[in-house]
Amino acid sequence: MNTIRRERRQGPQLLRGEMVPDSTHDQRLLDRRGPADWLHMDPWRVLRIQAEFVEGFGSLAELPPSVTVFGSARTKPDSPDYELGVRLGAALADAGYGVITGGGPGCMEAANKGAMEAGGISVGLGIELPHEQSMNEYVNLGVEFRYFFVRKTMFVKYSCGFVTLPGGFGTLDELFEALTLVQTRKVTSFPVILMGSSFWGPMVDWIKSSLLGEGKISPQDVDLIRVTDDVDEAVRIIVEADRRREQEASLVGDAQ
Template identity: 65%
Template structure:
């Protein structure tokens, strides 16, 4: 029901654009297409300022730095920097494992030996660039005269690149970093580690299983460490029917540097 107050309220005139030819009717401005690149906007989605106007304004909050479109550009930049840095690297093997592994741990010495032996075969060695197993792999490669690469990641706690990295790239995003690992590696050597190591191992395993990557050796080192996980996959997971019986054949489990090198040589042949 209308009221006297309603009657006195001015009614805004619709924004119309003139007809543009014989037989054309005026169109409500709100219904016109507003195009911003590939995006088409109408009605309440129409902006009040153009993209150029917003670009050229010098004042205002910096919230845009944390907006999704800007994140997309940062993600793109990470791929460009990573691809550019490693494009001429040549054949490489990634070594994964715990950042918490002490230098006195036998697996530190084992990772160092593996890094050196891979370098002697002509492979660059890629790690996450941090301490522990990563440091050991980089150290072995560098001391053997090979190329030692670290792909670091921004974390809440400081890690930094270890001193044995010759070529280092830091990433904000795990998924961008993992893509670079896979793209420039001819195989993964997985030492004992925690959730980050599991993430990298299962990422590679999934890509091999789904044929996203082929002829890619995935080697787990230290059968005693991995036995419980593999037994669970072999029984509970396989019995439940969520993997195929032959999927575990995609993984090779070894205990020595000699065995790692044998697997890598066979894969290369």
């Protein structure tokens, strides 16, 4: 004797027997009762991640050419590094660039301050952290993110170069990710500048002696890093890279 098996089509799925749930997706969607564990499940996180990308792209799409400035959140307002950040932000704004930072205090605040006071566009891309870190007061366009990798995408997508002031683990993470993207040609004509030769010099020496010396990187990889103490030189490097990119794009267009 044949038994009737329960069967339900559920989107692209065909469910039979014990696999058929007791309620439909619509019923579960419209029923407000029950636990809220679904808010923390991976499928819902995917939608939140998607929403962050959409929000970021929508907020930043109309930015002018911009430069991302990284640096320590622990830098004090009366320190030389802070003053350097202010001068850098102002010089970038005067050259027609928007200034993007992580939106926090320290070196980030300094670059935002310089850009805003020079009449430029000052952007902060904040991140949710266990300890409170509010957007600094010198940001005139701020976007908050839950996920580091979404935020990092925005730093790269909407920048034509990185300038890195002295900083800690977070700054190093952002620096080496930028170098990896340039090294692997995921981004092109993308200058990476370290400001503060006394701070960065020992690290650059180690890169040359250990990484290059032991064959972990190629000689040309060392040239991806530019070190300077001169704000005007940093801006000039970015402007020259922009011009090369425009020339290359023009040549490609002519060839087509």
